[in-house]
Every structure is written in C-alpha cells, then in structure tokens.
Amino acid sequence: MSLFGHRDYRHLFGAQLVALFGTGLATVALGLLAYDLAGADAGAVLGTALAIKMITYVTVAPLAGAYADRVPRRTALVCLDLVRALVVLALPFVDEVWQIYVLIVVLQSASASFTPTFQAVLPDILPDEGLYTRALSASQLASTMETLLSPVIAAAVLSVVSFHWLFSGTSAGFVLSALLVVSTRIPDAVRSRRGGVWDRTLAGARIFVATPRLRGVLGLNLVVAAVGSVVMVNTVNYVQDALGRSQADVALLLAGNGVGTIVAALLLPRVLGRIAERAVMLTGASVLLTGITGAIGMSTVDAGGWRWPAALALWALIGTGTGLILTPVGRVLRRSSHAGDRPAVFAAQFSLSHACWLLAYPIAGWLATAAGFTATWTVLAVLGLAGLVVAVRMWPRREAEVVEHTHHGPGDDAHLADAVEVADGVWRHSHELVIDKEHPRWPVPAR
Structure with missing residues (x-):
C-alpha cells in the first residue's frame, strides 16, 4: 500500500497540515496583536511570549506523556484541537498584555500535548518501516513548508482584511483538524506497566538517559538548536544590518534554509534503506557545523558582493543538516521503546529538544546584541561541537x-x-x- 493510500494516515496528515498552517498564521497575527497593544514594547512582549511557549513545551509534554495511555487518543487529539481553536478565537478580544500570556500558556500546553501524542500514533498505524520512514519525511516536509508559506499566506490575507481575521481562520483550521482526526481509526495507546504519575512522567527522560543511542540523540538535539538559532534569531538583523539588504531578502534567505531541509527530507526515505540512522544523523551534525563555521568566516568580512550568495549557500547547507538529523529521529525513538513507553519517549524528545532551543535562543539573541555576530556564532559553534562530541561518544558505532x-x-x-x-x-x-x-x-x- 502507498503511504497516502492509507486512509487513516491520509486524514491524520491532513489534520497535521491544517493545524501547522493555522499555527503559522496565528504566529503572524500574534505579532501584530502585540504591536497593537504594546506599540514600541511589542518586541519585549513577543520575546516573553516565545519564552513562555518554550518553557510550556519543556514542562507540559512529559506530563501529557504520563496520561497518554489513560484516555482514548482520538478523543484526546480532538479535544486538544478544540481547546486550541477556542483560545485562538479569544485572542482578538484581549485588551491587556497579561491576557496574551495566559492564553499562550493554555494554547501551547495544548500543542505540547497534541504534537507528541500525534507523533506516537504514527508508528502504531504504520508498522511497516518503509511507510513509517516516508511518513516522517512527509511530516518534515509539512513542517518546513509551513515555515516558508505561512508568512506569504498571511500577507495575502492581510492585503484584504485586518489581522484579527487571521485568528478566525486559524480557529477554523483547528476545527477542521479535529474533524479529520474524528474520521480516523486511531488505536488507543498500549497501557504502560509503570505505576505512579511521577514514574510515568519521568519515564521518557529516564529511557533517554539510560539508552546509549538516545543519549546520542540528545547531543544531536543540541547541535540542531545551536546552529538553527542562528537562522531563527539572527537572519533578520544579519541581512538588513550587516548586508544592507531588504526585508524581501530576509524571506529569501529563510526560504533557502527551508529548501535545504526539503531536499534532505525528500532524499532520506531511500537513503535510510541502505545507511543506518547514526551515520545519517552524524553527517547532518557535521553539515550543520560546516555551515556555522562558514557563517563565522563570512561575518568577519565587512564588505564584498560575494557575501549574499555565500549566505544563501550556507543557510541552505544548514537546512540540509537540520533535515538529515530531524527526519530519522522517529525511527530511532520507535526502535528504543516498547509500545507502552512510546508516548513517554516521544514526549521526552519533544521536551528535551525544546530545552536545547531554550538554551540557544537567548545566546543568539542577547549575545548578538551585546557582542556581535562573530562572537555569538563562535559560542554557538562551540555549543554545537559539544553536542556532536556527546553524540559520537554516547551512540555506539556498532549496535x-x-x-x-x-x-x-x-x-x-x-x-x-x-x-x-x-x-x-x-x-x-x-x-x-x-x-x-x-x-x-x-x-x-x-x-
């Protein structure tokens, strides 16, 4: 059976796609709402909202994993979609900044519960490793396309209506996602043999710490966050301040990064049939470190028309490395856990990977403001190199x-x-x- 010939997967992928684009539109609308409420302080509001988002992801996902086997998964996913729809629908009516923060906690708590639960469903409905690998590739493609296209879609909508309508569209997207989930036959999670809530909450992290290959994945998460934060945080300032180029070129450079990720995701289903995940993911880490090393060298030069094409190539290289690491992760997680512990392991990956981003984001933002791009990217490169060393040492070459x-x-x-x-x-x-x-x-x- 082809991947999209599988009805349940087809509907779940549609739900994921709609929810991803809804989240992307909500991100754009939230920035405009922050400016509407806070004016010149909008940046601080958005920074706080993003910090709240990451902290919520890190703390809530393991708790959600602890209860993943206690409720029907289809019911849980539908309810979480509906919670997100209601929260987004309420955002246009807020008139105080603190209300944004409260709603962000609720919204991101629902997302931190939804995403790992959804990820843990895929191995159960796609037991064939080939189909599952193609599903991981499709999920990575969907996530990257959302990053590329959501701002474009938002700009098109905003040319016709006010930003408040973006929230309505996002809410409708989450409702559609819930309807697609309702139409699937999702098996309930296998009951965990672990006892108390605390044991179930920490189960995923304990499995990560105790499993050599998963300790390697932790190191690779750090590489992705350290180098990826350069793209996510510093692209706008580097393009406009250091290169003196336009906002359109910011979008173009981010698109180059996304194209690199897409290429990797498209190639990997065939590659993973012949090459082990360890080799592919360590290659991705090496590619990321090569990309940031090139960026450091580029940042030491004050002028030169070659810097723009070099930046495009380096950002695409970073995107390729990211895709090589993130796409196969699900295969490693499935191989490293029993069905009863799988929700906890996926939740732990979600939580621990975002903890790495929570470490890297402030370095990329605050240090770049205080010390410039060269010093900041050097620190992040050292952090990424430390992650690669951990991965190589912890993940055995022969298993x-x-x-x-x-x-x-x-x-x-x-x-x-x-x-x-x-x-x-x-x-x-x-x-x-x-x-x-x-x-x-x-x-x-x-x-």
Whole structure:
C-alpha cells in the first residue's frame, strides 16, 4: 500500500497540515496583536511570549506523556484541537498584555500535548518501516513548508482584511483538524506497566538517559538548536544590518534554509534503506557545523558582493543538516521503546529538544546584541561541537540487535521463560534491548 493510500494516515496528515498552517498564521497575527497593544514594547512582549511557549513545551509534554495511555487518543487529539481553536478565537478580544500570556500558556500546553501524542500514533498505524520512514519525511516536509508559506499566506490575507481575521481562520483550521482526526481509526495507546504519575512522567527522560543511542540523540538535539538559532534569531538583523539588504531578502534567505531541509527530507526515505540512522544523523551534525563555521568566516568580512550568495549557500547547507538529523529521529525513538513507553519517549524528545532551543535562543539573541555576530556564532559553534562530541561518544558505532545479558535475582517469570540459570539467582538470555521495567539500566552484555 502507498503511504497516502492509507486512509487513516491520509486524514491524520491532513489534520497535521491544517493545524501547522493555522499555527503559522496565528504566529503572524500574534505579532501584530502585540504591536497593537504594546506599540514600541511589542518586541519585549513577543520575546516573553516565545519564552513562555518554550518553557510550556519543556514542562507540559512529559506530563501529557504520563496520561497518554489513560484516555482514548482520538478523543484526546480532538479535544486538544478544540481547546486550541477556542483560545485562538479569544485572542482578538484581549485588551491587556497579561491576557496574551495566559492564553499562550493554555494554547501551547495544548500543542505540547497534541504534537507528541500525534507523533506516537504514527508508528502504531504504520508498522511497516518503509511507510513509517516516508511518513516522517512527509511530516518534515509539512513542517518546513509551513515555515516558508505561512508568512506569504498571511500577507495575502492581510492585503484584504485586518489581522484579527487571521485568528478566525486559524480557529477554523483547528476545527477542521479535529474533524479529520474524528474520521480516523486511531488505536488507543498500549497501557504502560509503570505505576505512579511521577514514574510515568519521568519515564521518557529516564529511557533517554539510560539508552546509549538516545543519549546520542540528545547531543544531536543540541547541535540542531545551536546552529538553527542562528537562522531563527539572527537572519533578520544579519541581512538588513550587516548586508544592507531588504526585508524581501530576509524571506529569501529563510526560504533557502527551508529548501535545504526539503531536499534532505525528500532524499532520506531511500537513503535510510541502505545507511543506518547514526551515520545519517552524524553527517547532518557535521553539515550543520560546516555551515556555522562558514557563517563565522563570512561575518568577519565587512564588505564584498560575494557575501549574499555565500549566505544563501550556507543557510541552505544548514537546512540540509537540520533535515538529515530531524527526519530519522522517529525511527530511532520507535526502535528504543516498547509500545507502552512510546508516548513517554516521544514526549521526552519533544521536551528535551525544546530545552536545547531554550538554551540557544537567548545566546543568539542577547549575545548578538551585546557582542556581535562573530562572537555569538563562535559560542554557538562551540555549543554545537559539544553536542556532536556527546553524540559520537554516547551512540555506539556498532549496535547488536540482539544482546546476550544476565539478570540477577528474581524477575518476571514470563520475561525469563527462555533464560538459563548460570549461577544461583543469575539468569542469562538474549533479545532486543530497550529500557523497561525489567531493564531499568542498559544491560551489560554477558561474557
């Protein structure tokens, strides 16, 4: 079956696409609303709103993961879409800045619950690895296209109506997303074997810390955030202040970055059939560090007509590296968890990756204002290099799918059914390894 011949996936992808573009339009409208309320202080309002967004993502996602198996997933996704629709519909009626902050907390809490839940659904409805890989590629394409096209769509709408209508359109988008989710057959999450709320909340982070390849993913998250923050935070000022070019060129440079990500996402489904995720993702990290190194060199030159084409090439290179890392992540997460822990692991990735962005954003913003682009990008390059070192050291070059290991003391009889007692209370067997109740730490291979 082709990917979009799968009805449930087709509807879920449509829901994701509509919700993504709705969020993009809401971001543009929120900036205009902040200016309408705060005037010259709009930048500070938006900065605070973005900080609240990131903190909410980091804190709420693990809590949502803890309850992902306690409610029907289709019902949860629909309710979260409706919450987002109501919040966005309320934004045009606020008349105080603090009200924006409150609504942002509610809106982003719903998004922090929706996104990892949605991501954890895909492996369940697409058990075939080839289809799942193409779905990851499609999701990356959708996310990148939203970044590129949302400002264009918003500009077209604003040429006809006031920005308040953007909120109405966004709300309608979330309602449509909810209707598409209702039309799917989403299996409920496998019940986690973990007990208390605290144990379930921390399960994803514990699995990350205990699994070597996921510790490598953590390092790669840091590379993406460190180098990506240059694009997300510094592009506007670099193009207009350092290069002396127009606002249209800002959009063009961001588009170049998006094109790089799209190319990587399109190529990866075939590449991942022949090359392991580790090699692809470490290559992506190397590409990112090459891109920021080139940017540092470019920032040391005050003039030269070559800087604009060089910036286009470097931003596209950074986009390519980002796509090489982010597209295969879902495959690694699925391989590193049982179905019962999968919502917690996806929630942990969502939370921990945004924690890296929360670290990198202020460096890119505040340090660039105080010390300039060269110093700032050098600090971010060092941060990214540290992430790459962690990834290389933590993620083993060779991973055996089946590892022989021992258990000490009494354990689950069903789990040890095929084990051989090699000493008093010491049992040995082999199977694919993931962190779970029987393996709270990464097992030491038996010798």
